[in-house]
Amino acid sequence: MRDVLANYIPQERSEIFVMVSSIAVKETKFREELRALVERQNDPRLGDLRERAFKHFAAEGFPTLKDEDWKYTNVASAANGEWSVSEGVNEQQLSEIDIEILSRFEFDRNGFTALNLAFADVRIVRIAKETSLDEPIEFTFEGENGKATFPHIIVIAEAGSKATIVETYSSNAKSFTNAAVQVIVEDDASITHYRVQKDSPEAFNYGVTEVTLRSGSSYDSTNINLGGGLSRHDIEVKFTAEGGEAWVDGLYMLNGSQHHDTHSIIDHTVPNCLSHQNYRGVLNDKSRAVFNGKVFVRENASGTDAQQQNKNLLLSNDARVDTKPQLEIFNDDVKCSHGATVGQLEEEELFYLLTRGLPETLARNLLTYGFAEEIINKIAIEAIKSELDSMVLNRLEAVI
Amino acid sequence: MLLEVKDLHAGIEGKEILTGLNLQVNKGEVHAIMGPNGSGKSTLSKVLAGHPAYEVISGEVLFEGKNLLELEPDERAREGVFMAFQYPVEVPGVSNSQFLRLAYNEKMKHHGQEELDPLEFNDYLKEKAKIVEMDPQFFKRSVNEGFSGGEKKRNEILQMAVLNPKLAILDETDSGLDIDALRIVAEGVNKLRSSDNAVILVTHYQRLLNYIQPDFVHVLANGKIVKEGGKELAVELEEKGYDWVKAASK
Numbered sequence: 001m002r003d004v005l006a007n008y009i010p011q012e013r014s015e016i017f018v019m020v021s022s023i024a025v026k027e028t029k030f031r032e033e034l035r036a037l038v039e040r041q042n043d044p045r046l047g048d049l050r051e052r053a054f055k056h057f058a059a060e061g062f063p064t065l066k067d068e069d070w071k072y073t074n075v076a077s078a079a080n081g082e083w084s085v086s087e088g089v090n091e092q093q094l095s096e097i098d099i100e101i102l103s104r105f106e107f108d109r110n111g112f113t114a115l116n117l118a119f120a121d122v123r124i125v126r127i128a129k130e131t132s133l134d135e136p137i138e139f140t141f142e143g144e145n146g147k148a149t150f151p152h153i154i155v156i157a158e159a160g161s162k163a164t165i166v167e168t169y170s171s172n173a174k175s176f177t178n179a180a181v182q183v184i185v186e187d188d189a190s191i192t193h194y195r196v197q198k199d200s201p202e203a204f205n206y207g208v209t210e211v212t213l214r215s216g217s218s219y220d221s222t223n224i225n226l227g228g229g230l231s232r233h234d235i236e237v238k239f240t241a242e243g244g245e246a247w248v249d250g251l252y253m254l255n256g257s258q259h260h261d262t263h264s265i266i267d268h269t270v271p272n273c274l275s276h277q278n279y280r281g282v283l284n285d286k287s288r289a290v291f292n293g294k295v296f297v298r299e300n301a302s303g304t305d306a307q308q309q310n311k312n313l314l315l316s317n318d319a320r321v322d323t324k325p326q327l328e329i330f331n332d333d334v335k336c337s338h339g340a341t342v343g344q345l346e347e348e349e350l351f352y353l354l355t356r357g358l359p360e361t362l363a364r365n366l367l368t369y370g371f372a373e374e375i376i377n378k379i380a381i382e383a384i385k386s387e388l389d390s391m392v393l394n395r396l397e398a399v400i
Numbered sequence: 401m402l403l404e405v406k407d408l409h410a411g412i413e414g415k416e417i418l419t420g421l422n423l424q425v426n427k428g429e430v431h432a433i434m435g436p437n438g439s440g441k442s443t444l445s446k447v448l449a450g451h452p453a454y455e456v457i458s459g460e461v462l463f464e465g466k467n468l469l470e471l472e473p474d475e476r477a478r479e480g481v482f483m484a485f486q487y488p489v490e491v492p493g494v495s496n497s498q499f500l501r502l503a504y505n506e507k508m509k510h511h512g513q514e515e516l517d518p519l520e521f522n523d524y525l526k527e528k529a530k531i532v533e534m535d536p537q538f539f540k541r542s543v544n545e546g547f548s549g550g551e552k553k554r555n556e557i558l559q560m561a562v563l564n565p566k567l568a569i570l571d572e573t574d575s576g577l578d579i580d581a582l583r584i585v586a587e588g589v590n591k592l593r594s595s596d597n598a599v600i601l602v603t604h605y606q607r608l609l610n611y612i613q614p615d616f617v618h619v620l621a622n623g624k625i626v627k628e629g630g631k632e633l634a635v636e637l638e639e640k641g642y643d644w645v646k647a648a649s650k
Contacts, residue, residue, distance in 0.1 A: 240530070352489035355449050356503040356559060357477035357510075366502065370493030370542070376494065 027058060033085045034118055043184035045099045053107045053117035062111040069110070072322045073232055073261040078204040079111075081185040083148035083176045085119055098124055099152055105182055105210065109234065112206045116180045120152035127161040127189070136164040136381060137192075143175025143203055151179045157189035157217075164192040166384065169227070174202040181209045185217040187241075192220045195380055198391065199227035201256060213273070215241035221260040222378050223250035225260050226391055232261040239273040239301075250279045251375035253395055254287035254319075261290035268296060272303040280366060280375050281312040284395075291323040295338065299330045307340040313345065313371055365396045401465075402427050402598050403448075404565055408459035408555030410447045416457060417443040419623035425567070428595040432609055432634060433602045436642040441602045442486065445571040445621070448600075449483040450476050462574050463567070477503075478510040480566030486555035491543035496555070497525060499543050500562050507563060528561040532588040545632030557588040568592070569600045574608035586611030606638040619645045 003083055034054050038047040057152045062079035063070040101124075107117040125137055141151055155165055177199065185191050199205050205228040209218050225231055252260040266275045281289045291310045312321045323340040344365045353363035371399070372392050379385040403425040410418040419441045425431055435441050446454045448461065450473035461468040468476060491499065497518075502523075505515040516524060526536055532554040544552050553573055560568050570589065574582055589612050592598055601608060609617075609631060615636045619627040619642075627633065627645050637645065 031573070139593070195531075308542055349489050349491060351451055351473060352485065352491070353499075353503075354473040355477050355483050355485075357506045357563065358503055359474050359506065362502065362506070363474070366494055366499070367491065370491055373493030 028182045030054070030085070030115070030118075032059075034331070037085075037119065043094065045095060045096075046102075048120045049099070049103055050120070055112045056108050057111050057114035057118060058204045060111050060114065065164040067110070067294070069263060072288075073230075073259065075204075075206075075230065075232075078176055078206075078230060079172075081204070082146065084146060085225070086144060086147040086149050092122070092124070094122060094124070096218060098122070098154070101156070101184070102152070103181065105180060105238075106315060109208065112178050113180060113208055116150050116152060116178050116208070117235070119148075119150035119178075120180070121150050122152045122154065124154045125165075126156045127158055127163045129158040130160040131158075131163075132161065133163040136165045136166045138168070140168045140170065141177060141179070143171030143173055143177050143199065145173035145175065147173075147175040148178060151177070153179075153181045154184075155181070155191065157186060157191050159187040159188060160189060161186075162190045164381070165194070166298045166381070167193070167195045169197045169199050169205055169207075171199040171205075171227075172205045173200060175199070175204070177203065177205045177207070179205075179207040182206070183209065183211045183219065184214075185212065185219050185244075186214045188216040189214075190220075190356050192380070193222070194381070194384060195221065195223045195233070196384065196388070197223075197225045197227050197231055197233070199231070201227065201229045203228050203231075205231040207232070209236070211237040211246070213233070213237065213241075213244035213246060216243040218245040220247040221249065222375060223248075223262070223398075224388060225250065225252040225254075226388075226395070228258065228260070230259050232263070232268075234263045234265075236265040236267070237275065239270050239275075242270050242272045244270075244273040246273075246275045248275065248277045249375055249378060251281070251372055252279075252289050252393060253282040253372055254289060255284040255395060256287060257285070258287045259289070260287075261292075263290075264294065266293075266295045266306065266308075267298070268301040268304045268306060269298045271301055273301070274305040275307070276305075277308040277310075278375065279310045280371060281310070281323075282315065282322055282372055282395075283312065283321060284315040286316070286318040289321045289323075290321065291340070292326070293323070293324070293338070294326045295328070295336070297327075297329040297331055297334050297336060302331050304334040304336065305332065306334065306336045306338075310340040311371075312340075312342045313368060315344075315368065358370045368396055369393065401425070402463070403468075403600075404460075406460040406462075408444075408447070408461060409457040410443060410454055411457065411460070412443065412454050416446065417623050420459070421620075421624050423618065423625065424514040425598045425600065427566070427598055429616065430593060430599045430601065430612060430614045432614035432617045432631075433600060433620055434604070434606075434617060434634065434637060436646070437604065438479060439620040440623040441604075441620055442571060443623075445483055445569050445600075445602050448476075448481065448569055475553075477563070477565075478507050482558060482560050482563055482565035482568045484553070484568065484570045486572040486575060488544050488547075488552040488556055490545045490547075492545050494543050495540050496543050497522065497539035500525060500559065503559070504562055525562065529558060531561045531591050532557045533584050534558055548577040550578060550584075553577060553581065553585050554588070557585055557592075561588065561592055564592075564597075566597050567600070568597065570601065571602045572604065573601070574603055575606065582608065583611060606634045609634045621646050 405423040407422040501521040
């Protein structure tokens with residue numbers, strides 16, 4: 001819409017006018033859609049929450065390059081797009097407790113999270129006390145052309161329970177996915193979480209994962225980002241009691257003009273918790289990635305074991321990555337390490353493969369594949385692992 | 401003749417290390433190249449394998465009469481040159497069997513022979529693994545990752561067994577091995593040696609030669625071969641040390 005109009009009005013001033021008015025129109029449109037949603041659901045507690053979140057969105061708008069946390073990720077193309085809100089799939093009645101958990105979602109992180117809560121399509125899964133689920137709990141989202149979706153998943157793993165969550169985004173269209181996941185892992189419970197984003201290169205995908213860990217609980221997540229033209233994943237893990245353990249790993253593998261951004265926050269507020277983070281990036285063509293990992297070890301958090309690593313492989317001269325691992329420690333009795341690398345394949349590794357008779361292209365592909373596989377190999381569900389395997393190989397145009 | 405090195409001068413980063421080396425290797429022979437640290441043993445291995453950091457200044461290397469130096473490292477490998485590394489490289493994320501099958505099939509393809517599918521290759525690999533007493537558990541593991549020193553060296557000999565080279569250069573394969581690992585590695589090499597191939601053992605110590613009997617021993621000092629003989633030369637070196645040869649070469 002904006003592009004078409006801009007073509008007819010060449011003067012600079014008019015273009016600005018068109019852009020501003022189109023945002024205003026969009027906001028009004030969102031507002032109308034929200035009103036319809038609130039009326040339809042007729043749940044005043046939920047309605048209030050939605051209105052509050054929308055008010056925040058209306059005031060803040062979408063993040064811009066001026067926001068420190070967004071300075072490398074320009075979301076203007078998504079923000080200026082014309083999106084209609086798709087109807088929620090699931091309109092289950094929420095209990096008092098559900099609403100309470102939903103209200104703990106930090107919607108004021110940014111415009112996306114505020115808009116997510118305003119339109120949240122809530123799905124709640126509760127894993128009963130001391131229950132181990134054999135089958136994974138799967139959530140799959142396929143975006144539609146021109147549509148905005150706002151999935152909001154809440155997983156509560158009750159004390160001593162154990163389960164695997166699989167969250168998959170596989171849009172084939174120019175869609176706008178704005179998702180949020182709240183995971184609460186109660187005492188001694190354990191959650192394995194696979195998040196796979198393989199949207200089409202036209203799609204825009206934003207997602208936030210909020211994890212709360214209680215005493216002796218564990219959370220093991222693998223976040224794979226292969227798709228989307230523009231994607232961002234924010235993940236925040238909070239330890240609220242001693243003995244929690246979190247593994248937060250990820251792979252972004254990009255080509256063409258794809259852009260991916262991962263921002264993570266691991267917050268050690270209590271003693272004796274462990275967090276290990278291993279993020280890898282493989283960037284080809286003109287793709288671009290951002291990794292920003294903050295680890296806080298608060299004054300009280302003695303006995304913390306926090307490790308963070310981000311390694312990037314640039315396969316082309318035009319690819320770029322901005323990585324910033326940050327560790328803020330306010331306690332002496334801790335074991336912490338962090339580091340980031342950006343580079344090409346190791347020459348000695350390459351030579352080793354060549355001396356075994358592998359042609360150079362194959363040797364390079366094999367090393368790149370191995371680099372990515374270190375993350376993918378974590379996935380314990382064979383079907384997902386082998387699909388990702390082939391996707392990685394396709395990216396490398398390699399037969400292995 | 402399988403390998404002929406003629407008046408080879410080579411080095412790294414502008415520094416000449418090999419200063420006129422001559423060597424002739426025929427099929428069916430095992431040659432030991434011995435010498436003190438810094439004599440150029442490793443440089444010779446690396447130059448023969450085609451390491452890009454090493455530069456040939458002058459001289460010739462013929463492999464089956466063809467100029468080896470104009471071939472890329474991977475072409476040399478497919479032609480039948482193999483080097484077992486002193487420090488085998490870890491390749492995380494790539495399984496041993498995947499890696500070996502690719503290497504094996506590239507060689508087969510090069511020689512117009514039939515490639516093996518994963519199942520066929522697995523049987524082939526199991527047979528070869530017996531040579532170095534290697535547990536098939538290692539096939540699934542990433543190449544050399546988390547392997548002990550001895551396991552890495554056995555894995556090198558397994559690769560040699562799989563690729564069946566005409567010329568195998570074992571670069572300090574005995575370094576860092578305990579007696580048991582040394583025995584397994586040496587027995588593996590003994591099983592693989594035949595009238596169709598040749599082995600060059602590059603080593604500092606005579607120890608390995610108790611297990612693998614060389615036909616010829618060459619002593620390297622200051623980048624050239626200063627003394628040659630049969631296996632008794634290795635024993636003499638062990639008794640008298642390298643100073644004796646270095647002094648004799650002056």
